Amino acid sequence: MRGTKALWVGMLAAALAVTGGCRSKPKTGGTDSSLNPLGVAPTGVGVGELGMAGAEPFAGTELRGRFQPVYFAYDSAAIADAERSKIEAVADSMRANPARRLVIEGHCDERGSNEYNLALGERRALAIRAYLVGLGVPADRIQTKSFGEEQPAAMGHNEEAWRLNRRGEFVIVE
Amino acid sequence: MIRIGSWAATIWAALSVTAQDVVVVRKGLAEKATIDLAGLAVGGGPPTVFMQVLRSDLDRSGWFRVAGGGAEFRVSGDVAEAGGQVTARLTLTDAGRGAVLLGRSYSGAAPQVRALAHRAADDIVKAVTGREGFASSRLVVVGNRTGRKELYICDSDGQNLVQLTQDRSISLYPRWGGADNEFITYTSYLRGYPAAWRIRVTTGERHMLAGFPGLNAGPALSPDGRAVALILSRDGNPELYVQSPPGGGFARVTRTPTAAESSPTWSPDGSQICYVSDESGKPQLYIVSRAGGPGRRVTSRGVENVAPDWGPDGRIVFATGGGSRFRLAVLDPSSLASTLIGFDDASYEDPSWARNGRHVACARVEGHRSAIWLIDTVSGERIPLLSGSGDWFSPDWTK
Numbered sequence: 001m002r003g004t005k006a007l008w009v010g011m012l013a014a015a016l017a018v019t020g021g022c023r024s025k026p027k028t029g030g031t032d033s034s035l036n037p038l039g040v041a042p043t044g045v046g047v048g049e050l051g052m053a054g055a056e057p058f059a060g061t062e063l064r065g066r067f068q069p070v071y072f073a074y075d076s077a078a079i080a081d082a083e084r085s086k087i088e089a090v091a092d093s094m095r096a097n098p099a100r101r102l103v104i105e106g107h108c109d110e111r112g113s114n115e116y117n118l119a120l121g122e123r124r125a126l127a128i129r130a131y132l133v134g135l136g137v138p139a140d141r142i143q144t145k146s147f148g149e150e151q152p153a154a155m156g157h158n159e160e161a162w163r164l165n166r167r168g169e170f171v172i173v174e
Numbered sequence: 175m176i177r178i179g180s181w182a183a184t185i186w187a188a189l190s191v192t193a194q195d196v197v198v199v200r201k202g203l204a205e206k207a208t209i210d211l212a213g214l215a216v217g218g219g220p221p222t223v224f225m226q227v228l229r230s231d232l233d234r235s236g237w238f239r240v241a242g243g244g245a246e247f248r249v250s251g252d253v254a255e256a257g258g259q260v261t262a263r264l265t266l267t268d269a270g271r272g273a274v275l276l277g278r279s280y281s282g283a284a285p286q287v288r289a290l291a292h293r294a295a296d297d298i299v300k301a302v303t304g305r306e307g308f309a310s311s312r313l314v315v316v317g318n319r320t321g322r323k324e325l326y327i328c329d330s331d332g333q334n335l336v337q338l339t340q341d342r343s344i345s346l347y348p349r350w351g352g353a354d355n356e357f358i359t360y361t362s363y364l365r366g367y368p369a370a371w372r373i374r375v376t377t378g379e380r381h382m383l384a385g386f387p388g389l390n391a392g393p394a395l396s397p398d399g400r401a402v403a404l405i406l407s408r409d410g411n412p413e414l415y416v417q418s419p420p421g422g423g424f425a426r427v428t429r430t431p432t433a434a435e436s437s438p439t440w441s442p443d444g445s446q447i448c449y450v451s452d453e454s455g456k457p458q459l460y461i462v463s464r465a466g467g468p469g470r471r472v473t474s475r476g477v478e479n480v481a482p483d484w485g486p487d488g489r490i491v492f493a494t495g496g497g498s499r500f501r502l503a504v505l506d507p508s509s510l511a512s513t514l515i516g517f518d519d520a521s522y523e524d525p526s527w528a529r530n531g532r533h534v535a536c537a538r539v540e541g542h543r544s545a546i547w548l549i550d551t552v553s554g555e556r557i558p559l560l561s562g563s564g565d566w567f568s569p570d571w572t573k
């Protein structure tokens with residue numbers, strides 16, 4: 001476990017070196033997923049590079065509804081251009097409150113395999129996390145939690161509801 | 175305590191004499207043999223229940239049609255209750271040849287009468303076909319009738335439903351494992367985030383296998399019970415890992431930084447794992463050595479292929495489709511040929527092989543309600559096992 005932690009710290013350092021602790025917006029190169037399947041801009045940090053194994057899950061009082069949910073296309077964890085400003089607002093707040101910790105919850109609509117949706121929800125949360133790290137928020141202040149299709153925001157069985165359920169939500173842990 | 179024994183030495187002798195004939199299946203798989211239960215004398219009360227359960231088990235087995243006179247097989251004997259103890263003495267005869275195929279007694283306390291009948295049904299199936307029956311198997315399922323998703327266990331006919339967890343959390347994807355099915359592994363939000371857990375069924379004792387920040391999901395015990403396949407995002411992305419021994423260290427199996435893995439299931443010999451990955455952009459089935467290396471994609475048709483269960487005879491049952499409608503399909507991993515099992519417009523999801531490698535339990539979703547159904551993959555017959563009182567999901571048969 002110690003080796004894993006050292007590796008994790010190393011990856012974090014590498015990530016910070018890549019981003020240079022930059023505060024500028026990651027380049028928004030459209031949603032062309034051929035560049036990066038997660039829609040993380042080239043200067044950002046890809047999902048799959050920032051582990052969480054060395055940490056304990058955050059525990060504390062949860063504050064919800066401070067930030068707008070980020071919405072996703074069906075079967076996709078790519079962050080759409082139109083959603084980026086929501087994540088940038090979260091990054092601003094996280095930088096202004098250096099002690100603040102954040103859990104990103106990933107959710108899916110009811111379609112598709114329930115068990116696969118749990119992994120897809122995690123990919124959505126991790127994509128948002130990587131984007132925040134690219135904006136200069138330290139990775140160790142952000143954790144992810146997938147609910148798959150278990151906690152829909154809207155109860156209908158149509159696109160109107162599904163659209164609202166494919167989302168990432170921000171929960172501040174104090 | 176259930177006791178099973180020969181009820182006459184002469185019949186045991188007859189059984190051993192005919193043993194070599196026993197494994198001969200005389201008919202095509204979908205063609206049913208007739209069996210006559212009229213020669214079984216039953217008293218009132220629990221013995222009547224024995225008869226009802228035996229009859230419906232034989233119907234459900236896929237091998238028999240219970241019929242009157244002129245049947246190919248005959249069951250005779252008696253079922254009686256004395257002092258709270260039920261005893262059934264059964265003789266199974268091949269009517270055409272006059273050969274005794276089985277002579278056996280079953281006894282136990284009256285509340286166990288259903289279990290006694292399930293054992294008898296499995297013995298009759300085995301004696302005639304040489305194949306395992308599944309009447310004495312059990313199912314673990316997820317139900318939401320309390321308003322939360324909890325685990326439940328029931329018999330092969332949906333009876334004796336017992337709530338296993340009382341967590342008031344979210345309990346998902348239960349799977350039996352270990353010697354004599356002593357464990358159930360599952361995913362639970364008991365601590366607020368998805369963690370992998372293992373329950374010892376007899377005591378309810380529970381152990382967390384993995385609880386890293388992020389995703390810890392879908393734990394499945396290997397056939398020998400000495401390892402767990404599961405999905406973790408601890409290294410930054412959902413990937414397949416093997417934990418060996420259960421509760422011990424983790425070895426990473428897949429390396430797909432741009433894809434999500436889910437739903438691991440072990441090959442019968444424990445050397446390979448089948449899982450779902452969206453490496454290609456949509457969820458498809460892959461097979462990988464438990465030691466790692468590149469995963470081999472094994473499904474090509476169908477938009478989404480999900481929820482694999484690797485059966486005892488080496489075939490994989492899974493759900494194929496997309497969006498809100500899935501059908502079941504069976505894949506032969508050596509030829510990669512798959513057979514679609516299509517029925518109606520309902521969605522058939524989360525299949526699990528019974529130990530006979532023929533029947534499958536699955537969730538059937540219609541009108542946004544989910545129930546547990548039993549499917550005979552040979553004849554196409556299907557019946558509901560658990561429905562109503564909320565929704566039922568993710569069945570898994572004892573191995």
